[in-house]
Amino acid sequence: MSQPAIKLAPPPPAxxxxxxxxxxxxxxxxxxxxxxxxxxxxxxxxxxxxxxxxIAPYDYKxxxxxxxxxKPGGEHWFGTDDLGRDxxxxxxxxxxxxxxxxxxxxxxSIVAGTMLGIVAGYYGRWLDALISxxxxxxxxxxxxxxxxxxxxxxxxxxxxxxxxxxxxxxxVFGRLVRARVLSLREEEYIMAARAIGxxxxxxxxxxxxxxxxxxxxxxxxxxxxxxxxxxxxxxFLGMGAQPPEPEWGKMLSDSRQFIQNAPWTVIFPGLxxxxxxxxxxxxxxxxxxxxDPRMKS
Amino acid sequence: xGSTLLEIRDLRTHFVTDQGExxxxxxxxxxxHQGEIVGVVGESGCGKSVTSLSVMRLIPQPPGKxxxxxxxxxxxxxxxxxxxxxKQIRGDEISMIFQEPMTSLNxxxxxxxxxxxxxxxxxxxxxxxxxxxxxEMLKKVGISRAETILRGYPHQLSGGMRQRVMIxxxxxxxxxxxxxDEPTTALDVTIQAxxxxxxxxxxxxxxxxxxxxxxxxxxxxxxxxxxxVMYAGKVVEEGTVREIFEKPRHxxxxxxxxxxxxxEEDVKRLYSIPGNVPKPGSxxxxxxxxxxxxxxxxxxxxxxxxxxxxxxxxxxxxxxxxTIEEVAN
Numbered sequence: 001m002s003q004p005a006i007k008l009a010p011p012p013p014a015x016x017x018x019x020x021x022x023x024x025x026x027x028x029x030x031x032x033x034x035x036x037x038x039x040x041x042x043x044x045x046x047x048x049x050x051x052x053x054x055i056a057p058y059d060y061k062x063x064x065x066x067x068x069x070x071k072p073g074g075e076h077w078f079g080t081d082d083l084g085r086d087x088x089x090x091x092x093x094x095x096x097x098x099x100x101x102x103x104x105x106x107x108x109s110i111v112a113g114t115m116l117g118i119v120a121g122y123y124g125r126w127l128d129a130l131i132s133x134x135x136x137x138x139x140x141x142x143x144x145x146x147x148x149x150x151x152x153x154x155x156x157x158x159x160x161x162x163x164x165x166x167x168x169x170x171x172v173f174g175r176l177v178r179a180r181v182l183s184l185r186e187e188e189y190i191m192a193a194r195a196i197g198x199x200x201x202x203x204x205x206x207x208x209x210x211x212x213x214x215x216x217x218x219x220x221x222x223x224x225x226x227x228x229x230x231x232x233x234x235x236f237l238g239m240g241a242q243p244p245e246p247e248w249g250k251m252l253s254d255s256r257q258f259i260q261n262a263p264w265t266v267i268f269p270g271l272x273x274x275x276x277x278x279x280x281x282x283x284x285x286x287x288x289x290x291x292d293p294r295m296k297s
Numbered sequence: 298x299g300s301t302l303l304e305i306r307d308l309r310t311h312f313v314t315d316q317g318e319x320x321x322x323x324x325x326x327x328x329x330h331q332g333e334i335v336g337v338v339g340e341s342g343c344g345k346s347v348t349s350l351s352v353m354r355l356i357p358q359p360p361g362k363x364x365x366x367x368x369x370x371x372x373x374x375x376x377x378x379x380x381x382x383x384k385q386i387r388g389d390e391i392s393m394i395f396q397e398p399m400t401s402l403n404x405x406x407x408x409x410x411x412x413x414x415x416x417x418x419x420x421x422x423x424x425x426x427x428x429x430x431x432x433e434m435l436k437k438v439g440i441s442r443a444e445t446i447l448r449g450y451p452h453q454l455s456g457g458m459r460q461r462v463m464i465x466x467x468x469x470x471x472x473x474x475x476x477x478d479e480p481t482t483a484l485d486v487t488i489q490a491x492x493x494x495x496x497x498x499x500x501x502x503x504x505x506x507x508x509x510x511x512x513x514x515x516x517x518x519x520x521x522x523x524x525x526v527m528y529a530g531k532v533v534e535e536g537t538v539r540e541i542f543e544k545p546r547h548x549x550x551x552x553x554x555x556x557x558x559x560x561e562e563d564v565k566r567l568y569s570i571p572g573n574v575p576k577p578g579s580x581x582x583x584x585x586x587x588x589x590x591x592x593x594x595x596x597x598x599x600x601x602x603x604x605x606x607x608x609x610x611x612x613x614x615x616x617x618x619x620t621i622e623e624v625a626n
Binding site: 189192193194195196198199202207210211 | 353355383384385386387388389392393395397400401402403404405406414415418419463466467
């Protein structure tokens with residue numbers, strides 16, 4: 001009836017190896033070849049952006065009017081545009097703009113979206129209703145249209161384009177975080193944290209937020225890619241970076257009339273956009289595989 | 298036995314649903330003295346866990362609500378207490394451990410961090426002090442190589458180890474009452490015995506009273522001093538472990554004890570109490586067990602018996618049979 005009184009044997013030894021889930025993650029990320037290619041591409045572009053003044057053979061503003069629409073060759077590797085500016089140098093400097101726009105706008109969306117999402121998910125009730133409806137309203141407009149409207153209201157500049165892209169992407173992160181918090185709230189360790197008398201703010205910081213980070217990081221890397229495309233689109237429409245800033249989308253739109261005679265003026269900016277977006281997407285996909293428990297063997 | 302630590306009087310915890318209000322705990326009475334281990338036994342859905350969460354004030358409101366009664370902890374009514382006061386009490390004066398050790402620890406924090414966090418929520422101490430105290434706690438709950446475990450993550454530990462860690466977290470602020478909600482249900486039998494031994498030992502060493510919620514009478518026999526048997530949100534019988542096992546007075550308790558398999562008897566089929574637990578709130582009048590009781594009388598269907606003392610002191614039972622016997626005597 002009662003359990004046999006077993007003498008307390010020394011508890012079984014646990015595994016010795018101490019490793020964090022981050023290190024485990026890196027190990028399996030490294031095995032993902034495509035993700036590593038993506039990481040390679042992004043590291044490559046980051047290096048270019050950082051070292052731009054040392055790599056670029058010319059100033060991106062420097063015009064050689066005698067050498068307009070010069071073919072790619074020894075002197076100008078990627079040729080020159082209609083104002084005789086060196087496309088290679090402009091693309092190198094453009095890397096700075098695109099990476100800056102992509103990363104900072106996504107960081108902005110993440111900060112705002114995460115805060116709103118956590119509050120909505122954790123406190124619920126009318127706050128949730130209010131914040132969720134706000135997200136619905138933002139999502140009701142096509143992203144690029146909303147971004148154009150915001151830039152139109154604020155005036156065209158790179159700063160405003162960045163802000164517009166950030167705002168457009170807030171609900172993407174907000175809804176992601178809210179959904180995650182809703183499921184986390186029911187976890188037993190959250191109940192256990194409350195049972196040891198922890199304050200709400202502390203539970204949010206220590207328990208909820210760290211457990212939301214996985215999906216946020218995945219969505220973030222994918223979001224950088226989208227943000228770069230959106231920035232290029234706004235630039236193409238003349239609502240982003242202003243001349244003579246070498247923004248890739250702007251370079252495309254400025255050169256589209258020469259596409260037949262001087263295709264290099266559009267090919268190289270286009271390729272650059274494609275490569276960075278590809279890089280971030282590959283990293284994002286790789287991270288998703290690493291952080292999704294269902295993908296673990 | 299020490300003075301009264303926790304006194305639950307006529308507690309009613311209801312849940313508001315679309316079908317109306319459901320009384321999950323329906324007039325619960327319970328007394329726990331200092332340093333005592335009290336078992337709260339009953340089938341699933343009888344209100345054991347809701348009672349424990351009510352004491353911690355962790356019932357989500359809504360849909361839950363306190364419909365009456367009081368929970369006196371050292372004379373202070375927790376039902377009326379401010380949330381700020383409750384946060385001080387939780388983890389410091391009353392702690393709780395849960396059934397599922399696999400999910401009660403945050404997977405992203407080290408074991409050490411989770412103990413340190415609890416200590417620092419209640420005691421003003423530096424990280425370093427808290428960390429060395431966490432190490433002490435781990436040693437106290439019988440974890441070998443505590444230094445390594447302190448830096449480890451939950452996924453590296455087995456279920457038994459995690460439950461030890463949970464106990465370390467619950468006891469690190471030296472609470473006066475530990476509520477253990479089925480602490481061994483998710484563990485296998487040998488680990489169960491180890492954890493129960495540990496809880497018993499800690500109870501003797503620290504004097505922490507334990508409210509042991511369980512459906513396993515084996516657990517009760519092993520560690521508890523006193524037992525409270527619950528049925529459909531009410532206490533039907535209470536007494537010392539010896540009395541409950543040797544002279545159960547309520548037909549429900551008798552049924553529970555008869556359904557424990559006995560190693561010396563060779564039976565084909567185990568005894569089980571016929572019928573099912575009534576849905577909370579479905580029995581409006583009379584004894585809640587009447588429908589399943591083999592001694593049912595007319596009286597049982599109309600009026601609910603009181604929890605009355607039986608012949609031995611401290612042993613109380615909620616059954617008309619007791620009163621009839623007394624008259625006969």
